Amino acid sequence: MRMLICMLAALGGLSACQSGQKKNAETTDSTTVATIAPVQAPVAGSFYKQFKGTLAGQPVTLQLIKYNPGKYEGWYVYDKVGEPIGLSLARETGDSLILAEYAGINNENMLSGAFNGMQYRGTWTGNGKTFEFELTENMDNAIAFEVHTFEDSAKLFPNKDNSPIGRASESMVWPTGGADQATIEFLRTSLYPELKPGEMPVQAIKSAVLVYLESYQDNAKDIDTTGNEDGPGASWNWETNSSASVVWNKFPLLAVAKLGYEYSGGAHGNYGTSFEAYDLAAKKKLTVTDVFKPGYKPVLGTALDKSFRKLYKVPANQPLDEAYLFKKHIEPNENFYLTDKGVVFNFVPYEIAAYAVGQITLFVPWSDIRAIVQDTYLPKP
Numbered sequence: 143m144r145m146l147i148c149m150l151a152a153l154g155g156l157s158a159c160q161s162g163q164k165k166n167a168e169t170t171d172s173t174t175v176a177t178i179a180p181v182q183a184p185v186a187g188s189f190y191k192q193f194k195g196t197l198a199g200q201p202v203t204l205q206l207i208k209y210n211p212g213k214y215e216g217w218y219v220y221d222k223v224g225e226p227i228g229l230s231l232a233r234e235t236g237d238s239l240i241l242a243e244y245a246g247i248n249n250e251n252m253l254s255g256a257f258n259g260m261q262y263r264g265t266w267t268g269n270g271k272t273f274e275f276e277l278t279e280n281m282d283n284a285i286a287f288e289v290h291t292f293e294d295s296a297k298l299f300p301n302k303d304n305s306p307i308g309r310a311s312e313s314m315v316w317p318t319g320g321a322d323q324a325t326i327e328f329l330r331t332s333l334y335p336e337l338k339p340g341e342m343p344v345q346a347i348k349s350a351v352l353v354y355l356e357s358y359q360d361n362a363k364d365i366d367t368t369g370n371e372d373g374p375g376a377s378w379n380w381e382t383n384s385s386a387s388v389v390w391n392k393f394p395l396l397a398v399a400k401l402g403y404e405y406s407g408g409a410h411g412n413y414g415t416s417f418e419a420y421d422l423a424a425k426k427k428l429t430v431t432d433v434f435k436p437g438y439k440p441v442l443g444t445a446l447d448k449s450f451r452k453l454y455k456v457p458a459n460q461p462l463d464e465a466y467l468f469k470k471h472i473e474p475n476e477n478f479y480l481t482d483k484g485v486v487f488n489f490v491p492y493e494i495a496a497y498a499v500g501q502i503t504l505f506v507p508w509s510d511i512r513a514i515v516q517d518t519y520l521p522k523p
Contacts, residue, residue, distance in 0.1 A: 187208075187211065188209055188210060188289040188290070188291055189259075190205075190207050190289050191259075191279050191281075192388075193206065193277035194277065194278065194282075195275065195277035195278055196275065196276060197266055197274075197277075198266065198273035198275070199273075200221075200222065201222070202218055202220055202221060202277070203218065203219050203221055203392075204216060204262070205217045205226075205388045205390070205391060206229075207387045207388065208289065209289060209313045209385065210291055210293075212234055214231040214234070214241070215228075215230060215231075215385065216230075216241055216387075217229065217387070217389045217399075218253075219390075223483060224481040224482055225484065225505040226389050226397075227243055228243065228503075229241040229242065229243060230242055230244055232252060237256055237257065237258065238254070238255060239254075239255065239257040240254040241253045243268070250268060251266065251268030252266070253265075253266050253275065254266075255275065260279045261278050261279070262275075263276040281320065283320075283392055284320055284391040284392065285317055285319070285321055285326075285393075285396060285422075286317070286318050286319040287317055287318060287388060288315070288318050289314075289315055290313065290316060290343045290347055291311070291314075292311070292312055292344065293309070293310065294309075294351050294352065294355060295308060295310070296308055296359055297359075298358065298361065298362050298365075299362055306378035306380075307379055308354070308355055308359070308379070308380045308381070309379075309382075310350075310351040310354040310383070311351065311382075311385075312385075313384065313385040314343055314385075315387065315398065316330070316343045317333070321422060325422055328425045329396075329420070332420070333398060334346070365378075377407040377408065379405075380405055380406050382402075382405075384401070384403075386398055386400050386401075387401070389479060390479060390480070392482065393422055393423070394423035395421065395480050395482065396419075396420040396422055397417060397419055397479035397480065398418045399415050399417050400415065400417075400418070401414075401415045402414060410497070412491065413490075413491065413501070415477075415488055415490065415501060416477060416488075417477055417479040417486070418479070419478060428480070429476060430474060430478065433480065433515065433519050434515060434516065435513075435515070435516060437514070438511075439473065443473055445506045445510045446472040446473075446504050447471055448506075449506050450462065450467075450504055453504065466495050466496075466499050467495050468494055469494070472494060472504075475487065475493070477489070483507055483508060484507040485508075485511075486505050487504050489501065489503075489504075508520055508521060
């Protein structure tokens with residue numbers, strides 16, 4: 143569970159662990175590919191695909207991940223705006239998908255339509271409006287990925303029918319083409335530095351899940367069940383999930399989101415998304431100092447405040463620490479990614495606001511901060 147534990151530790155410090163009967167899992171052994179061109183493939187049990195087309199007559203791009211039947215994640219963007227909007231699966235039938243937006247508060251926008259693996263067409267609905275969309279798979283100027291998933295569960299007390307259960311799942315996106323081999327190898331190493339030489343992705347995620355389950359079961363020997371024949375209750379139904387998705391994929395910029403969730407007792411679980419930004423032309427995982435000029439923090443902080451007020455509808459005269467946040471102003475962190483139109487910063491629960499506020503993701507267009515951005519990342523005239 144090296145990948146998940148490291149990520150969650152960075153996001154706020156979590157733990158737990160277990161081993162048992164194998165459940166449904168989409169797994170595919172991966173090998174190093176010499177061919178670098180991405181290829182179209184029919185719809186499968188798991189996949190990553192990029193789609194392009196129009197929504198309400200506007201050009202849009204959709205990144206879509208299918209981990210397992212019934213488990214999808216996506217991001218779509220109006221190309222002229224450049225702000226990715228997150229999507230999760232609301233419902234899937236044999237030939238259709240309904241995807242729900244999770245951007246902003248009180249958001250009930252949905253994409254609903256026919257899906258055959260290579261085309262997605264239907265209607266967008268929200269705010270009392272309806273628009274048509276039509277999208278076709280298109281991997282131009284994009285990195286191709288395989289999707290690997292493994293999940294499992296185990297009883298805390300293997301010999302008890304009513305034992306609490308621990309569950310674990312791991313998913314990863316594995317670069318396979320769309321760039322020269324040196325770039326693909328750079329991405330593999332950067333995305334998953336914990337992989338041992340020669341270790342296949344499916345081996346790594348399976349090992350992570352089983353280590354978690356074994357550790358979960360180790361807790362049984364320390365639990366006092368004296369006088370309680372039923373054993374511990376629901377607070378021992380632990381769970382951990384780790385997944386990766388592609389947010390932006392247009393050479394030379396790539397953004398990958400790694401989402402971690404863990405429940406190990408208590409009132410609720412903890413979760414957070416760690417974004418990774420890549421400049422593929424430079425073969426570099428970006429930091430904020432790669433993108434912004436010295437002294438960037440005050441200007442960028444003001445722009446983040448503005449973005450938050452817009453997203454959460456906070457009046458200009460109301461201090462932010464009276465509207466959700468712990469402090470009056472937002473300071474940029476290292477959890478960010480780039481698009482061709484701006485930068486996105488993410489703040490996990492408890493980082494700048496209470497857990498109930500949720501994860502806060504803010505887009506800042508280049509036009510608001512042009513003076514502090516390195517020329518390399520500004521759009522060319």
